[in-house]
Amino acid sequence: MPRLQLGDWIDSAVTYLRDHFxxxxxxxxxxxxxxxxGLDAVLGAPAPLLLAGILAVVALWLRGPTxxxxxxxxxxxxxxxxxxxxxxxxxxxxxxxTVITIVLAIPLGIWAARNRTVSAVLRPVLDFMQTMPAxxxxxxxxxxxxxxxxxxxxxxxxxxxxxxxxMTELGIRQVDGDLIEAAEAFGTTSRNTLLRVQLPxxxxxxxxxxxxVIMLGxxxxxxxxxxxxxxxxxxxxxxxxxxxxxLGFEGGISVVILAMYLDRMTSSLGTRVSPxxxxxxxxxxxxxxxxxxxxxxxxxxxxxxxxxxxxxxxxMNIFGGSADTNTAAAGKNVGDGRSVNxxxxxxxxxxxxxxxxxxxxxxxGYQPKLSQYDVGALYTGLSAGKLDxxxxxxxPTTHQSYWDKYKDSLDDLGSWYGPTSLExxxxxxxxxxxxxxxxxxxxxxxxxxxxxxxxxxxxxxALNDKVLKQYGLEGEYQVTTGSTASMLAQLDRSLKAKEPVxxxxxSPHWAYSKYDLKKLKDPMGAWGAGDGLHTLTxxxxxxxxxxxxxxxxxxxxxxxxxxxxxxxxxxxxxxxxQDGVRAWLKKNPGLIDKIAPVKKPAAxxxx
Amino acid sequence: xxRLQVEHLYxxxxxxxxxxxxxxxxxxxxxxxxxxxxxxxxxxxxxEVSEGEVFVVMGLSGSGKSTLLRTLNGLxxxxxxxxxxxxxxxxxxxxxxxxxxxxxxISMVFQHFALFPHRSVLENAAYGLEVQGVARAERExxxxxxxxxxxxxxxxxxxxxxxxxxxQQRVGLARALATEAPVLLMDEAFSALDPLIRRxxxxxxxxxxxxxxxxxxxxxxxxxxxxxxxNRIAVMRDGRIVQNGTVEELLLQPADDYVASFxxxxxxxxxxxxxxxxxxxxxxxTLGKESADA
Numbered sequence: 001m002p003r004l005q006l007g008d009w010i011d012s013a014v015t016y017l018r019d020h021f022x023x024x025x026x027x028x029x030x031x032x033x034x035x036x037x038g039l040d041a042v043l044g045a046p047a048p049l050l051l052a053g054i055l056a057v058v059a060l061w062l063r064g065p066t067x068x069x070x071x072x073x074x075x076x077x078x079x080x081x082x083x084x085x086x087x088x089x090x091x092x093x094x095x096x097x098t099v100i101t102i103v104l105a106i107p108l109g110i111w112a113a114r115n116r117t118v119s120a121v122l123r124p125v126l127d128f129m130q131t132m133p134a135x136x137x138x139x140x141x142x143x144x145x146x147x148x149x150x151x152x153x154x155x156x157x158x159x160x161x162x163x164x165x166x167m168t169e170l171g172i173r174q175v176d177g178d179l180i181e182a183a184e185a186f187g188t189t190s191r192n193t194l195l196r197v198q199l200p201x202x203x204x205x206x207x208x209x210x211x212x213v214i215m216l217g218x219x220x221x222x223x224x225x226x227x228x229x230x231x232x233x234x235x236x237x238x239x240x241x242x243x244x245x246x247l248g249f250e251g252g253i254s255v256v257i258l259a260m261y262l263d264r265m266t267s268s269l270g271t272r273v274s275p276x277x278x279x280x281x282x283x284x285x286x287x288x289x290x291x292x293x294x295x296x297x298x299x300x301x302x303x304x305x306x307x308x309x310x311x312x313x314x315x316m317n318i319f320g321g322s323a324d325t326n327t328a329a330a331g332k333n334v335g336d337g338r339s340v341n342x343x344x345x346x347x348x349x350x351x352x353x354x355x356x357x358x359x360x361x362x363x364x365g366y367q368p369k370l371s372q373y374d375v376g377a378l379y380t381g382l383s384a385g386k387l388d389x390x391x392x393x394x395x396p397t398t399h400q401s402y403w404d405k406y407k408d409s410l411d412d413l414g415s416w417y418g419p420t421s422l423e424x425x426x427x428x429x430x431x432x433x434x435x436x437x438x439x440x441x442x443x444x445x446x447x448x449x450x451x452x453x454x455x456x457x458x459x460x461x462a463l464n465d466k467v468l469k470q471y472g473l474e475g476e477y478q479v480t481t482g483s484t485a486s487m488l489a490q491l492d493r494s495l496k497a498k499e500p501v502x503x504x505x506x507s508p509h510w511a512y513s514k515y516d517l518k519k520l521k522d523p524m525g526a527w528g529a530g531d532g533l534h535t536l537t538x539x540x541x542x543x544x545x546x547x548x549x550x551x552x553x554x555x556x557x558x559x560x561x562x563x564x565x566x567x568x569x570x571x572x573x574x575x576x577x578q579d580g581v582r583a584w585l586k587k588n589p590g591l592i593d594k595i596a597p598v599k600k601p602a603a604x605x606x607x
Numbered sequence: 608x609x610r611l612q613v614e615h616l617y618x619x620x621x622x623x624x625x626x627x628x629x630x631x632x633x634x635x636x637x638x639x640x641x642x643x644x645x646x647x648x649x650x651x652x653x654x655e656v657s658e659g660e661v662f663v664v665m666g667l668s669g670s671g672k673s674t675l676l677r678t679l680n681g682l683x684x685x686x687x688x689x690x691x692x693x694x695x696x697x698x699x700x701x702x703x704x705x706x707x708x709x710x711x712x713i714s715m716v717f718q719h720f721a722l723f724p725h726r727s728v729l730e731n732a733a734y735g736l737e738v739q740g741v742a743r744a745e746r747e748x749x750x751x752x753x754x755x756x757x758x759x760x761x762x763x764x765x766x767x768x769x770x771x772x773x774x775q776q777r778v779g780l781a782r783a784l785a786t787e788a789p790v791l792l793m794d795e796a797f798s799a800l801d802p803l804i805r806r807x808x809x810x811x812x813x814x815x816x817x818x819x820x821x822x823x824x825x826x827x828x829x830x831x832x833x834x835x836x837x838n839r840i841a842v843m844r845d846g847r848i849v850q851n852g853t854v855e856e857l858l859l860q861p862a863d864d865y866v867a868s869f870x871x872x873x874x875x876x877x878x879x880x881x882x883x884x885x886x887x888x889x890x891x892x893t894l895g896k897e898s899a900d901a
Contacts, residue, residue, distance in 0.1 A: 178719050181682065186738050
C-alpha cells in the first residue's frame, strides 16, 4: 500500500485555517471567554454557603426537601475541602459549554428529524465527534483558540453535541404519526406543528439529551484541565501528576457532587417544565398524597427565595468590601499593572519557580496570570504567543522534541537550575545493584521490567536507544510505557511490598526525599550530560517586557533553595502555593530584590 | 347542490405514479402494476356527497378507503382527478389555501382518536379554534359547548389518558365539531371501541346529526355500522368503488357477489326500516334536491 499523506494534509489544513480565519477564531474566543468570565464572576461572587443555599432552593423547587438538604451538604463539603473556587470555575465552564451545545444541537436535531438527507450526513459527523480522542483536536485547538478555558469549552462542546442532536432527532421522530396527521388535518402550519405538537411531546427526550450533554461536558473537564481549563480538572490533573491520591479524590468527589446535582436538577427540570411531566407529577401526588417530603414550592416562591439570597450575597459583597489592593511597594512599581501570562507543568520545580515569579512580579506591580498545562499544550500555547514564559523546560535532552518543533517561535533565556540528571533508580533495600552494569543478569529479579513514563518523553528515547544498548540490557529488560503518575504509583506499591523494582527517574524529584532510593551509577555516561532547567519565552517577549526578560535571564536557584521552596509549598497545601512562597520568602529575606532588582528610586524618578 | 364532488380520482404510491395512472386508464390490472413496485390505492373514484348527507365508504382493510378519505382534505394529494368542495377544486389550491379549508371547512375524526396527550380535554377540543386564531376565552367557550354536546361536560380539566376509549373519541368528535366546519371526515372513528360503546357512539352521532346536519364522509369496514349511519354507501374493493347506492339498493340489487357477501349479515328488516328512522337527512332521495341550510 502506498503511504497516504493524510497527516500532512491535516497539518496544512490547520495551518491554512490558522492563517486565514484568525479573525473568526478570535471572535469565537472572545464570545466564549466573555461568557465564561461573566458567569464565573457571578458564581464566584457570593459567599460559598450563600450560593449553596441558592442551589438548595433550586433543588427544593425541583425535587423537594431531601434533595435540598443533600444539595446544601454536598456544596458545603466542596467548600470545606477547599475546592470551591475550582468547582465554580468548572460549573461555569460546563454551563457555558452546555448553553452553546444546546443552541447548536437542538436546531440541528430538529433539522435532522425533518430531513432524511441531513440526518444521513450528520450521523457519521456525530460519530466522528464523539469517538475522536479529545487530545487529537485539543492541541490544534490551542492554535485557534489559545490556551485557557476556550479550548476546554470547545472540546466539551464537540464531545457533548452528539447526544444533544441525536436525542432531539429521536424525540421528534418518535412523536406518534397520528398526532402529526391530526395537527395537519386541522390546518396547522408545519412550524406550528413543530412548536405545538412535536417539541412539547419530544421535550422529555430532549431534556434527557440535555442531561447527557451536561454529564459528558463534565466528564471532559479533567481533559480541559490539561490545556489550561482550570477548575476541578486542574485540581485532579495536578493531584494525579504528583500521585497525591487524597487531593485527587477531593477534586474527584467535587466533580461527582457537581455532576449529581446537575443530573438530578436537569432531569427534574424536564418534568417540571414539560406539560407531560406536569401531568405525570400531578398523577403521582394524587396517588402518594400530600406529605412534607413531597412538598414542592410554587415557582414564584422559589424565585423569591433565590432572589432574596442573591440580594443578601450582593449586599455582603458591597459592604464586605474588596481586599484588592496593589501590593507593589512605592517606587518599585515597574509593571504598572501590565499582565504577564505564565504557564507551568504541575511538576514540583515548575510550580515552585512559577509561583515564586508570580509573587515577585506582583511585588513589582505586574499582574501575572498563572495557568497549568500538559507539556504538549504548554509548548503549543507558548509558541502561539498565548503564554509569555515558562520556567520548566528540560533542555537539551528531555524536551528536545518540543524544542525542535517550536524553536523558531521561542527564545531560550538560559538555565536557572542545573544540572539535572536522568537515571534508573531502585529502592535502597535492593542489594548488589549499584550501577547500570549490575542490572545485567538480574532480569529475573525485576521480572524483566523497567518501569517507564510517557512514551513521548525524551528520557524514554534515551533509555531505549542508548542506555539499554550500551549496558547490553536489550532483550533482558522490557521498558513499560505509561505515565509519570503510573510509574510513581508502581514504585510506591513495590516499596510497600518490599519488592525489587527499577524505575526511570530524574533529579530533582520529590520521590528522592519521600522514599529511600538508590540512583544507579552510569559509569559509561550513557545518559549524557544532565539537562538544565531553562526558562523559555515566546519570541518577542524580550522586546515587549525587556525588564522581565532580563530578570529571568539572570534568575538562578541553588539546590538547597529549590528543595526548601518546594518543601514550603508542599507544606502550604494545594491552592495555597503562594502562601508557601511567602512563608519561604520570610526565611529568605531580600530574595525578591535579588531576582528582580529595581534601579535606584532616584533614577526611576528621573526616567 | 353537492358539497363534495370527486371526479375520476386516482392515488398511486410508488415510482412514476402518473405513468401508472395512464396504464390503469388503458385498462391495466392492479396486480400487474404491483409487480412493478407501484401500489394503486384508489382507482378512478367518482362520487358526490350532498349537503347534510352521511356518506359511508365501506370496504375491507387495504381496499383504499382511508386513502380516499385523506385525498378529500388534501392530506394526500391525488395523483390524478379532482376533488371539488363547494365547487372549488382542492387539488388546485396552494398550501396556505388548503390549510384554511382544513381549519375552517373540513374537520376530521380519527380511528385512534389522535388526542394530544400534553393538552387537557378542553385544550384538545379547542385545538382547531386555536389554529384558526380564535381568542382564548372565545375558543374555550365554544370548545366547552362542543364537549357539552358530546356529553363530556365537567371533564374539561381532565387529561386524555384519564378517559376511557369511548370518552376519548367523544373528545375527538368535540374537537371536530368545535370548529363548526360543515364537513366531517370520520376515519373508522368507532372501530377501536368495544361493541357496546360503539353502538352508543353510533346512536349519539345519529342524534347529533338530527340537529347539526353536517355533511359527513364516514369510513368503516363494518356493514352494520354502514347501514346504521349511512344515507348512501359506497363499497370499495381493491381501490375501486364497486357499488354506490342507498341501503336498499345494496341489499336488494348488489352489484356483485362481493357486495352481496358484505351485506349478508345485515338484518334486512331492521335495516330497511331503520334507514328512515335513524338517519336525518335524505333517506333514499336523489342527489342535490335537498338543502339542510335552512
